[in-house]
Structure formats: C-alpha cells, structure tokens
Amino acid sequence: MSDLPKVALVTGGSRGIGRAVTERLAADGFETWFTYVSRPEEAEKVVAGIEEKGGKARAFKLDSGDRDAIAAFFKEEIKGKAELEVLVNNAGITRDGLLMRMKDEDWDRVLQINLTGCFAFQREAAKLMSKQRRGRIVNITSVVGQMGNAGQANYCAAKAGLIGLTKSTARELAARGVTVNAVAPGFIQTDMTSELPEQAVEAMLTQIPLKRLGESDDIAAAVSYLAGPGGGYVTGQVLAVNGGMYM
Ligand code: NAP
Secondary structure, three states: OOOOOOOEEEOOOOOOHHHHHHHHHHHHEEEEEEEEEOOOHHHHHHHHHHOOOOOEEEEOOOOOOOHHHHHHHHHHHHHOEEEEEEEEOOOOOOEEEEEEOOOHHHHHHHHHHHHHHHHHHHHHHHHHHHHOOOOOEEEEEOHHHHOOOEHHHHHHHHHHHHHHHHHHHHHHHHHHOEEEEEEEEEEEEEEHHHHOOHHHHHHOOOOOOOOOEEEEHHHHHHHHHHHHHHHHOOOOOOEEEEOOOOO
16 A cells, blocks of 8 residues: 555635535545636635545645646646546536527637536546555536537536546546546536526526525535445446436
8 A cells, every 4th residue: 555645636626615515524534626717716715625534635726728848737636646537527617698699719718618628637547546556536517418408508518528427438438447527507606506596596496496596515416425435336427417407
C-alpha cells in the first residue's frame, strides 16, 4: 500500500451541487480536492468546513475550459502525488437562448465547459486509474440532456453528449477496473436555478411527481453511492435523481 493520499477530485466544488458532493465525499473518508474558477472566498469556506470536521481538502483555481491547464494540473499536482480514486465532473454553466438567436460564443462556451472539459478531465484521470486498475468516474449530466428543453439547445447538447461520453468510456475502462457513470439531476435549488422566475418554478413543479425541487444533498448521495463500495458493479449507467420527472 502506498502512503499517497487517496483523493476524490470534484470539478466546480465551491458552490451548489459540487460543494455538496465535495463535502459528502470528505465525510465518506476521501481527501477531497476540488476546482473552482471565480469565487476563491467560497472555495476557502468549503475547505475550512471540511477541515473543521477533521477531513482534508484542497481547492484549485482551474478553468474547465482550458485543456492545457487541465493536463498541466494532472502532471504537476496529481501524478506521483496522489492516488486518484474518484473523479466527479460537475462544473457546468448555462448560456440560455432560443436556437435562432443563439450566439456562436454561447454555443462554444457551454460545449467547452460542459462537455470538452469533462473529456479532458476524464482522459487524464483514465490514464492514472487504468494504471492503478481501480477508479470511479461520475459525470453530472442533466434531466434536460435526456428530454431536451426549449431555450437550452447548447446546454442540452452538451449534457446529452456527456451521456455518450460516459457510456463509451465505461466500455473502454471496465477491463481496467474503472467504472464510469452519470448522474442526471432534475431541478435542484442552487445558484444556477435561483434566477428562475416564480412562474417557471411553479410550472416545473407540476411536472415533478414528488412535488418539490431537489436539494444538492440528493445528488451528493447518488454520487456517494456510485463512488462507494456499493457502486462497484455499476457502470455505464445514468442515474436519474429528479423526483420522478423523467421515467
Ligand atoms: P452552480 O451553483 O452555478 O455552481 C457551479 C460550480 O461550477 C461552481 O463551483 C463554479 O465555480 C464552478 N464552475 C463554473 N464554471 C467553471 C469553470 N469554467 N471551471 C471550473 N469551475 C467552474 O451550478 P450547480 O447548479 O451546482 O450545477 C452543478 C452541475 O450540475 C452542473 O454541471 C449543472 O449543469 C448540473 N445540473 C444542475 C442542475 C440544477 O438544477 N441546478 C440540474 C441538472 C444538472 P465558482 O464558484 O468559482 O464560480
């Protein structure tokens, strides 16, 4: 057994779902490392909260849209310094708009962060996990990647693409003892959804059989399962955590 820390890496762990996932994996016993891009003060709070509870955490400023920076991060911070047990591709953004008015830069940026970034993290993680012959990768997709959503063609295309990436890499990495799954949240109360008008939320609730928006902890519990001992025989799956919205 090596003395290297057993690390769970979460992208976009400073707020919302990623924060809840980071905290949950820390509670599960992993040393948790996470990325953020714009809010160092939020990232520091997450690290402090985990350390207060006796866990270990580190925050890295790293833009999921920068493939070279992602490769450099793995080379400088992870390779030979940690055993990467878990990767959670969570960082994501929206740039909504109807198709006919959608700007190229809004299409490109959403695909770059929400899909290409996940590919870049996964490619690096896969190299290390394959060598270890063990690892868990969880990609956070979305219910709208499964059913579509007017005004979110870029976001839905990226999230649907992430499901394809998940299923393909699950087949590639299974022989190396690495599982790859996706979690597809429904509507979860975070900064991403806080700007929605009340009417839109009311309309959404009519489509959710469990009659409430989800919490970040609902998603963290699903990730914890897939990353933990109970999830070892599950790969290539999309676990929907959406209150029964898309069955
Ligand atoms: P959020 O509250 O907006 O938080 C986004 C997180 O991602 C923050 O930690 C942010 O860091 C980080 N981030 C954003 N852009 C980044 C970049 N370029 N590089 C690195 N980190 C970046 O979002 P959320 O609602 O928790 O969503 C998390 C994931 O769940 C996303 O992939 C989202 O698409 C998916 N999802 C959300 C919902 C929902 O209803 N909320 C539903 C389905 C799927 P900073 O703090 O530094 O900005």
